Amino acid sequence: MKLFEFEAKNLLKKYGVEVPPSVLIAKGDDPKKKIEEAGLEPPLVVKSQVLVAGRGKAGGIKKANSIDEAIKLVDELFEKPIKGLKPSYLLIEKAIEHEAELYAAIIIDRSERKPLVLASKYGGMDIEEIAKEKPESIVRLHIDPQVGLRGYHARIVGKKIGLKGKVLRSFSNFLSALYKVFMDYDGDLAESNPLALVGDKVLPLDARLIVDDNALYKHSDLGERKLEETGEYTEWEIKARSQGLTFVELDGDTGIISNGAGLTMTTMDLVYEFGGEPSNFLDLGGGADAELVKRAVRFLFEFPKAKKIFINIFGGITRCDEVAKGLVQALKELGGMKKPIVVRLAGTNDEEGRKILKEYGIEAYTDAIEAAKAVVKLQV
Amino acid sequence: MVVLVDENTKVIVQGITGHEGSFHTKLMLSYGTKIVAGVTPGKGGTKVHEVPVYDTMEEAITEHPDANVSIIFVPAKFAADAVYEAIDVGIKVVVVITEHIPVHETLAFVNYAKKKGTVIIGPNCPGIISPGKTKIGIMPGHAFSPGSVGIISRSGTLTYEVAYALTRAGLGQTTAIGVGGDPVVGITFTEAMELFERDPETKALVIIGEIGGDMEERAAKMIEEGKFTKPVVAFVAGRTAPPGKRMGHAGAIIMMGTGAYQDKVKALEKAGVKVARIPQEIPDLIKKAI
Numbered sequence: 321m322k323l324f325e326f327e328a329k330n331l332l333k334k335y336g337v338e339v340p341p342s343v344l345i346a347k348g349d350d351p352k353k354k355i356e357e358a359g360l361e362p363p364l365v366v367k368s369q370v371l372v373a374g375r376g377k378a379g380g381i382k383k384a385n386s387i388d389e390a391i392k393l394v395d396e397l398f399e400k401p402i403k404g405l406k407p408s409y410l411l412i413e414k415a416i417e418h419e420a421e422l423y424a425a426i427i428i429d430r431s432e433r434k435p436l437v438l439a440s441k442y443g444g445m446d447i448e449e450i451a452k453e454k455p456e457s458i459v460r461l462h463i464d465p466q467v468g469l470r471g472y473h474a475r476i477v478g479k480k481i482g483l484k485g486k487v488l489r490s491f492s493n494f495l496s497a498l499y500k501v502f503m504d505y506d507g508d509l510a511e512s513n514p515l516a517l518v519g520d521k522v523l524p525l526d527a528r529l530i531v532d533d534n535a536l537y538k539h540s541d542l543g544e545r546k547l548e549e550t551g552e553y554t555e556w557e558i559k560a561r562s563q564g565l566t567f568v569e570l571d572g573d574t575g576i577i578s579n580g581a582g583l584t585m586t587t588m589d590l591v592y593e594f595g596g597e598p599s600n601f602l603d604l605g606g607g608a609d610a611e612l613v614k615r616a617v618r619f620l621f622e623f624p625k626a627k628k629i630f631i632n633i634f635g636g637i638t639r640c641d642e643v644a645k646g647l648v649q650a651l652k653e654l655g656g657m658k659k660p661i662v663v664r665l666a667g668t669n670d671e672e673g674r675k676i677l678k679e680y681g682i683e684a685y686t687d688a689i690e691a692a693k694a695v696v697k698l699q700v
Numbered sequence: 701m702v703v704l705v706d707e708n709t710k711v712i713v714q715g716i717t718g719h720e721g722s723f724h725t726k727l728m729l730s731y732g733t734k735i736v737a738g739v740t741p742g743k744g745g746t747k748v749h750e751v752p753v754y755d756t757m758e759e760a761i762t763e764h765p766d767a768n769v770s771i772i773f774v775p776a777k778f779a780a781d782a783v784y785e786a787i788d789v790g791i792k793v794v795v796v797i798t799e800h801i802p803v804h805e806t807l808a809f810v811n812y813a814k815k816k817g818t819v820i821i822g823p824n825c826p827g828i829i830s831p832g833k834t835k836i837g838i839m840p841g842h843a844f845s846p847g848s849v850g851i852i853s854r855s856g857t858l859t860y861e862v863a864y865a866l867t868r869a870g871l872g873q874t875t876a877i878g879v880g881g882d883p884v885v886g887i888t889f890t891e892a893m894e895l896f897e898r899d900p901e902t903k904a905l906v907i908i909g910e911i912g913g914d915m916e917e918r919a920a921k922m923i924e925e926g927k928f929t930k931p932v933v934a935f936v937a938g939r940t941a942p943p944g945k946r947m948g949h950a951g952a953i954i955m956m957g958t959g960a961y962q963d964k965v966k967a968l969e970k971a972g973v974k975v976a977r978i979p980q981e982i983p984d985l986i987k988k989a990i
Contacts, residue, residue, distance in 0.1 A: 428803060430883045430913055433810050465808055506804045534776065535802035570942065581881060582855020582910050585937040586979060592940045593978055601941070606799060606838075606856065607720060634857045634864075636826055637720060637797075637838040667840040667860055668727075688861065689980050 321531045321545050324369045326411045328527035331505065335497040339524055342413040351394040355387055355412060362386050363415040366393040368400070368407040371550050373446065378402045383415060405551040416523060421514035422481060423450060424495060426469075426502045435463040435502065437473070437495065441481040443514040457481075469499035486520035494522050505542075506535030556623055563615055565602060572597025574695060575626030575659070577616050579604040579638045587632040590688060596696035599625035606637040613646025614653070621650075621658045627700040629661045632688060633673075640665040640673030648680045660698050664691035703850070703875040703895045703902070704793055704819065705769060707833040712760050712770045712791070713738040714782045716748050720797075721773035724838050725749055731835040736764040739782075761789040771795040771827060771836050779823065780805040787818045795836050796822035796886070806884045813886065820886025826856035826878035837878065839863075847872015849986060850896040852889055853908035854881055854915065858937060862908055862979050869983030874902045879915075889919040893928045904931040904990045906982055907973070911938035911961050920967035931989035935976045936964050 323331070329339045343358035345351050355364070364387070368380035375381060380402040384390035390412060397410055423443035429436040440450050440457045450458060459480040463469050474492035483491050494515070502510035508531070512524040531539060547558045560567030570588075574596045578584035584603040591598050600623065602616055620626045633643050643665065651657060664685040665673045677684045685691035711728070715721040716738025726749050729735055735751050737760040744755035754760040761767060770791045774782040779798040786794045787809070794813070801823045813820045821828055827837015832846035839856070843864040849871050853859040859878050866873060877892050879885050889907065896902045905928075909916040916936060922928050939961050965975050974985045 428807065428884065431888075431915070431918065433807055433884050435807075465804075465811055503804065506802050508803070532803050534800045535804065537777070538802070568942075578857075580855055580857030582853075582858035582908070582937045583861060585910065585941050586858055586861070586935075588941065589937065589939045590978055598940075634840075634843075634860045636840055636856055636860055637724070638857075666864060667843060667857075689978070 321533060321536060321542065322371045322550060323529040323531065323542070324371065324409065325367065325527060326369060326409065327542070328529040329524065331501050331529065332497060332524060332527055335500055337494055337497045337524065338521070339527075340413045340416050342411055345394060345410045345412060347398060347408060351391045351412070352387065355390060360412065360414055362390070364390045365413045365415045366390055366397055367411045367413065368397045368402050369409040369411055370402045370405045370407050372403045372405060375402055380407075403551060405549070408549065416516055416518060416525065418516035418518045418523070418525075420517040421525075422517060422522065423447065423513045424498065424515050425509065425511035425513070426499055426507065427509050429462060432462055435465060435469070435499070437461045437463060437469070437477055437499075439477050439481050446513070463499070465503075468503075469496060471496065487517065487522065490521035494524070501529065505529065505539055506532040508532050560602075560619060563619060564612070565616055565619055566605060567619070568601040569625070570598050570600050571625070572599045573625065573627040573700065574598050575600055575602070575620040575623065575629040576632070577602045577604065577613075577620065577629065578632045579608060579634065580606065583632065583634055587630065587688075587692070590692040591630065591696060594693050594696040596692075599623070599627075604638065608638050608642065608646075610642050610646035610649060613643050614650040617647055617650035618654060621654060627659060628695060628698050629659055630691065630695040631661060631663045632691065633663075633665050633667070635665070635667030635670060635673075637668075639668050640670040641676060644673035644676035644684075647682075648676060651680065660700065662691050662695040662698070664688055702830065703877070703899050705828055705830055705834050705836055705875070707732070707734075707830075709734065709769050709834050709836070710764065710767045711735045711836055712757070712764070712767045712786075713751070713773065714757070714770055714786065715773035715775075716740055716751065716753055717743045717746070718773055718775075720838075722748050724773070725751060727841070728835055731841040733834045733836060736767050757785040757789045757791075761791075767791070769793040769795065769836055771797065773797050776800040776802075780809055783809045783820065784812065787813055787816050791818065793819045793821065794886075795825070795827045796820060796880070797825065797827060797838060798822075799824045801882070803882065803884050806882060810884060810886050821877060822880040822882075822885060824882045825880035825885070826859060828875065828877045830875045831873050839876070839878070843867060844876065845872040847874065848901060848903040849873045850899070850902040850905045851876035851908065852892045852896075852905065853878050854910050855908060855937060856881070858908055858979065862906060862935065862982055865980050866906070866983050866986070869987070871983055871986055874899060881910075883913065889915045890922050893919060893922060897928050897930065902930065904933070904986055906986065907932060907934040907968075908979075909934060909936045909964060911936065911941055911964070912959055914959065916964040917967045920971040920973065923971040923973060931986075932973045933976060933982055933985040933989060934968050934973050935979050935982060936961055936968075939977070
């Protein structure tokens with residue numbers, strides 16, 4: 321789950337990090353009152369709270385030299401979609417004059433299987449740009465999770481991006497807090513960009529935190545995120561998620577249902593190989609029961625891009641008889657084959673599955689290639 | 701010489717009384733796997749398919765001191781506990797089937813296992829099979845057959861697909877290891893390749909990769925450096941997948957020049973590996989390679 325800037329900054333504050341003075345404006349709030357209550361003096365920055373990268377370039381961050389100007393910007397930004405997303409919140413911050421912009425982040429290096437600190441003295445642009453334009457400026461340091469990020473680690477990184485004296489100490493405190501947030505909140509990513517250099521301290525002008533979805537049950541304090549707010553999903557993807565389906569929308573006409581991410585991607589590859597085009601990726605995952613299969617079939621019946629359906633199952637933890645049962649139940653409840661379906665079953669309990677389908681008049685394939693060719697050939 | 705497991709391997713099933721644990725215990729037993737004990741807290745003293753169940757790993761290992769591998773079906777919230785429990789009683793190979801374990805927990809137990817000299821397979825994996833000898837996982841046994849091809853894979857179902865194609869082409873397998881689909885896993889491609897390199901029974905290796913991460917690139921580098929000398933055929937899933945949702949910008953940085961389908965294929969081909977366009981091409985490519 322991606323956190324909004326204001327949420328990430330609130331967490332950092334909780335961990336002792338100084339952040340720019342600010343006030344959060346929800347839709348319908350009186351901005352003038354809010355700004356005055358918070359004691360904010362211009363110049364101010366009004367920032368659209370949307371979960372997309374490149375928010376500044378897309379016009380989601382504006383400077384105001386007076387409170388009146390800020391109030392105007394509030395109206396403007398609430399109505400302005402940033403890469404297709406309208407904000408529910410705006411963050412009004414004190415504009416901070418600063419001498420330089422740094423970059424600092426902590427991620428998981430999946431190959432080394434350790435947290436990795438990334439820092440650069442060239443912040444402000446995104447990390448991919450830094451990597452392209454100033455690759456030598458990126459400092460990397462792996463952290464042994466049993467030792468944790470210690471003060472000296474932070475100082476090594478700080479020195480390498482050119483900090484010294486009091487600023488180095490401030491940076492060290494900041495990085496330690498960022499690491500604590502990253503670890504305590506099961507972060508996939510904790511980042512500040514830009515991290516501003518202000519006098520003898522650092523101050524995060526922006527902050528991002530992405531929390532591992534598998535760990536969300538430990539962090540009920542974070543609340544829930546509506547999928548519409550993330551801007552990552554299409555309408556049908558959101559519908560699919562609400563029904564517990566792992567679904568990605570594509571542009572072709574062949575609906576795909578398979579089990580396991582690798583096999584589902586390969587099923588797409590096969591359909592392409594023989595001249596077809598998938599309308600979606602739908603992975604039943606491991607151990608799908610009849611109920612889940614039924615839901616998946618019903619969903620593709622409704623999904624308009626899918627004109628025909630290819631169900632490709634290789635049973636391991638998933639049992640082919642459960643898949644067959646789910647398919648037959650779906651067809652019975654929905655009044656038959658709304659769209660032509662090609663089924664391929666192999667693996668655990670495939671003979672039982674084949675039998676169930678045969679009773680309903682469906683001949684399931686054993687061979688994936690033959691099945692893929694058959695579905696591509698179907699004229700719809 | 702064996703790759704981690706053989707017909708003498710004695711297995712403990714952690715989470716044996718659950719739906720999946722009990723179902724796959726039955727399938728593993730009927731394959732011939734020697735399962736000596738199961739563990740489920742609170743269910744000690746019962747039996748599952750004639751296998752004695754204990755409350756703790758400590759009791760299980762005391763009663764069955766020859767057990768050397770454990771397989772975990774415990775739900776994600778409790779899976780890390782089960783892994784530590786297995787490592788701490790001295791189990792040398794732990795197979796973690798469980799999906800959805802928080803990645804920070806995996807990170808911690810994988811590092812701990814390394815220090816203790818325990819091999820972790822998974823999480824979110826199908827397990828390991830030495831066809832005709834033992835199956836410690838959830839793969840359908842009949843897709844596999846004994847022979848001389850090794851398989852390493854990041855995908856479960858795709859492994860069965862490839863093994864099935866090899867089997868139908870008369871190419872049996874020495875051992876197949878599903879390393880798991882999570883961002884952080886225990887045994888990696890290159891670590892598994894060291895084992896296959898030393899195994900005289902293995903004459904060729906199939907690598908089944910997928911987009912994301914850099915395990916395939918690391919395997920390619922190992923081959924290029926001459927540290928893996930047997931013929932290799934690879935398949936990478938996701939050739940036609942649209943660029944996926946990735947983990948923010950910082951995630952892209954360690955993947956610079958890696959992660960995408962084309963980059964993986966390029967790295968593998970540069971190392972002399974034949975890359976199949978569809979999994980069903982693999983048997984022919986293997987026949988040509990050996």
